[in-house]
Amino acid sequence: xxxxxxxIHGGRVLDPANDLDATMDVGISHGRIxxxxxxxxxxxxxxxVDVSGQWVLPGFIDSHVHVAVSGEAxxxxxxxxxxxxxxxxxxIDFGGTMPGIIDGVRRRGAGLxxxxxxxxxxxxxxxxxxxxxxxxxxxxxxxLGQGSLGFKCMGGHSPLTPDATARAIEVCxxxxxxxxxxxxxxxxxxxxxxxxxxxxxxxxxxxxxxHVNAYCRGMVLDPMDECREAIDLLSRMGxxxxxxxxxxxxxxxxxxxxxxxxxxxxxxNCLLMRGYPLTRTGLRxxxxxxxxxxxxxxxxxAVLLEGDDAVAEWEAAGTNAPVSFPVGLTDIAxxxxxxxxxxxxxxxxxxxxxxxYFPRNIAVxxxxxxxxxxxxxxxxxxxxxxxxxxxxxxxxxxxxxxxGANADITxxxxxxxxxxMSLVAGEFAMLEGRSVATGGTLLVTPExxxxxxxxxxxxxxxxxxxxxxxxxxx
Ligand SMILES: [Zn+2]
Numbered sequence: 001x002x003x004x005x006x007x008i009h010g011g012r013v014l015d016p017a018n019d020l021d022a023t024m025d026v027g028i029s030h031g032r033i034x035x036x037x038x039x040x041x042x043x044x045x046x047x048x049v050d051v052s053g054q055w056v057l058p059g060f061i062d063s064h065v066h067v068a069v070s071g072e073a074x075x076x077x078x079x080x081x082x083x084x085x086x087x088x089x090x091x092i093d094f095g096g097t098m099p100g101i102i103d104g105v106r107r108r109g110a111g112l113x114x115x116x117x118x119x120x121x122x123x124x125x126x127x128x129x130x131x132x133x134x135x136x137x138x139x140x141x142x143x144l145g146q147g148s149l150g151f152k153c154m155g156g157h158s159p160l161t162p163d164a165t166a167r168a169i170e171v172c173x174x175x176x177x178x179x180x181x182x183x184x185x186x187x188x189x190x191x192x193x194x195x196x197x198x199x200x201x202x203x204x205x206x207x208x209x210x211h212v213n214a215y216c217r218g219m220v221l222d223p224m225d226e227c228r229e230a231i232d233l234l235s236r237m238g239x240x241x242x243x244x245x246x247x248x249x250x251x252x253x254x255x256x257x258x259x260x261x262x263x264x265x266x267x268x269n270c271l272l273m274r275g276y277p278l279t280r281t282g283l284r285x286x287x288x289x290x291x292x293x294x295x296x297x298x299x300x301x302a303v304l305l306e307g308d309d310a311v312a313e314w315e316a317a318g319t320n321a322p323v324s325f326p327v328g329l330t331d332i333a334x335x336x337x338x339x340x341x342x343x344x345x346x347x348x349x350x351x352x353x354x355x356x357y358f359p360r361n362i363a364v365x366x367x368x369x370x371x372x373x374x375x376x377x378x379x380x381x382x383x384x385x386x387x388x389x390x391x392x393x394x395x396x397x398x399x400x401x402x403x404g405a406n407a408d409i410t411x412x413x414x415x416x417x418x419x420x421m422s423l424v425a426g427e428f429a430m431l432e433g434r435s436v437a438t439g440g441t442l443l444v445t446p447e448x449x450x451x452x453x454x455x456x457x458x459x460x461x462x463x464x465x466x467x468x469x470x471x472x473x474x
Contacts, residue, residue, distance in 0.1 A: 005029050005426060006047040007040050011056035011411060014382040017400035021379050026056060028407040031425035036401055051411050051421065057382045058399050059089025059408030059422060060364055061389035063244050063349075064180075064210055065356030066252060068096025068104055068116065069322075077104035078297055079357035084110035084435035086353070086361035087419025089408040090389075090398060090443070093356065094180060094210065095119050095154075098146035102442070102455045111429040111437025113408070115393065115444070115462065117152035117180055118143035120168060122160060129186060130161045136171040147448035147455075149393070149462060150178030156190025156214070157182060157253065157266050166201045173205040176464050176473070177445070178393065180208035183215055190266050191219040192226045195233060202240055206469050208392070209234070209243040211354050213333040214251070219269065227332045231339045234347050242392045242469050244352040245336045247367070248328050248360035250304065255283060255294065255314050255323035270325040280319065287311050287323075295322040295358060302359045324358065330366075337367075337384065338375045346380075349388040349468070364410065368417025386410075394467030395443070397460075 004027035013024040013036060020036070027035035027044070042048050065088075067079035083091055090113035093101055101116045118139070122129035126139060140151065150172050153165055160168065162185040172179035181201070183194030195215040198207065212234065216226040234241055254264040257280045262268050268278045274291055276282040286292035293304035294313045304324055305313050314321045339347040355361040367384055370376045376384070390399025397406045407426035412419050422430040429437045442459040444452045452459035464470060 002043070002045045003027065003029070004034055004040070004045040006049060007042070007045045008056060008409065009040070009048055009050050010052035011054045012414070013056045013401065014378050015058060015401045016379045016383045016387045018402060026401065026409070028426040031407055031427070033401050033403055033405045033407050035403060053414070054420060055378065055412040055414050057410045057412060058386040058390070058401055059424065060087045060385045060410045060419070061395065061398060062088045062091040062353050062355070062363065063389040063392055064094050064246070064352035064354050065091045066093065066095040066354065066358060067356040068093050068100040075108070075297065076357040077108035078300060078302060080105065080108055080110040080112060080440070081300070081435040082302065082359065082361055083356055084112060084422065084430045084437065085433055087364045087410040087412065087422050087430065088112060088361070089410060089422050089424045089429060090395065091356065092117065092149070092393060094152045097125065097143070098148050098448070098451065102147070102457065105440040105442070105457060106455070109438055109440035110435045111424050111427065111440060113424060113441045113443055113460065115149050115442070116147070117150055117178060118148040120151055120153045120160065121158050129159065130164045131167070133167050133171060136168050140171055140175060140177055144175070144177060144445055144447035145451060147442055147444040147451045149443065149445060149464065151180070152210070153181045155182050156184035156194055157264050159185045159265065161186045162197065162201065166203070169202060169205055169207055176470055178208065178464055178467070178469060179206070180210050182210045184265060190269055191215050191217065192229065193220055195230055198233065198241070199237065202237070205240070206473060207241055208469060209241050211246050211352070212243050212336050212348055213245040213328065216332045216336070217273070217327055217329055219273065223329050223332050227335050230336065231347050235341050239472060243348045244350040245333050245348050246328070246352050246354040246360070246363070247330060247333045247337070248353065248355070248362055249326050249330055250293070250324040250358070250360055251327050252295070252322060252324055252354060252358040252360070255319050255321045257283070257319040267323060270327055273327065284311055287314065291325060293324045295324055302357050304359060322358070334370065334375070337370060346384070346388070349392055351384045352389070364412060364419045365417035368412060372417070391468040393443070394462055394464050396463070396466055
């Protein structure tokens with residue numbers, strides 16, 4: 001009788017939680033890690049997978065993606081396949097509501113574990129821009145009941161008042177619900193000023209600061225000075241904040257116009273940076289001149305359209321199409337990724353993509369590039385991509401390969417940094433760059449268990465009390 005459903009043989013296993021960097025065989029049984037040994041017997045399984053020479057990491061947990069979104073043109077659920085092809089095994093959607101996420105996973109899921117944050121969009125998912133504590137508590141209660149892990153404030157794109165932003169954080173903290181902020185309120189914007197507001201908004205509470213690199217694009221100071229200030233702020237706030245960066249040049253935002261005005265604050269910032277008018281005409285001009293791209297599906301993949309193609313797509317969508325600008329400063333993102341505090345720990349917890357539907361799911365090869373440069377070790381690559389994000393969200397059975405852990409694995413080609421294979425709960429989600437699974441597993445709090453069960457999808461319960469966000473809380 002074989003002992004293992006599958007053995008992943010001969011890879012270089014990188015498991016920072018167990019301080020393990022060695023050539024090992026990984027035995028999998030019933031979706032969990034059963035053994036990690038220098039040598040397991042081929043006769044102990046009917047499925048011997050040879051990954052000699054490859055790197056075997058605990059599955060990549062993308063701690064910030066966007067697949068679900070309400071109101072825009074196109075079916076963004078192709079993002080699941082794109083994530084699987086990028087080596088993702090678990091992702092947290094920072095832009096949707098659970099009914100939308102469940103619908104997308106059912107139709108076009110790629111076998112991944114998916115958690116979601118309820119997005120706070122003034123006048124769309126929350127009434128007005130200054131909701132009170134009672135209103136926010138009601139919305140949170142309902143969101144958790146639908147399976148969300150907590151709130152994401154879209155401040156930088158579409159802000160609440162500073163007071164309402166602080167209330168949203170406090171309401172989540174009181175319920176030990178997850179809470180993430182794209183910095184910026186009515187009083188500031190999606191740049192360093194928004195980040196500077198964080199200490200006051202958080203008070204004594206806890207917060208996930210989304211994509212720290214997005215506040216260091218040189219809109220207030222020189223980008224390097226903004227980067228230094230961001231590192232200083234995050235270090236000073238210590239356990240109160242968790243954070244990630246993404247390493248892509250293209251950003252992701254909205255081309256929506258209200259009347260003649262470009263509505264989204266991030267889009268407005270991007271136009272401002274190059275001196276374009278903040279109008280429909282200004283955005284069209286930015287497209288025609290190759291600065292703004294439009295994200296659209298072509299042949300089952302999201303691509304960036306440019307020039308006349310971009311304009312046509314955007315106009316056909318009544319302007320409500322996702323757009324992208326090449327504003328990410330990859331040197332700054334690199335500096336943030338490798339920054340360490342006095343004890344040698346990382347200042348920014350994780351590398352994410354802020355991708356999903358947006359075609360910039362490049363965290364694995366870009367983090368590998370930092371290893372190739374000698375800026376981080378191979379074990380630290382696994383820390384950034386898997387161990388730290390698993391702790392951020394309290395995913396205790398993920399992020400490591402200890403016996404009993406979920407058999408979520410990402411296999412990386414160490415000559416290119418590209419992911420070649422992934423497994424979720426011991427089953428293949430990706431092989432040779434191709435997404436091979438459907439459906440998915442929802443990550444929900446106990447309040448969302450009924451909704452998860454009714455979805456017909458598999459689910460896992462998340463205990464946010466155990467998350468790094470709430471470590472030592474109260
Ligand atoms: Zn985002």
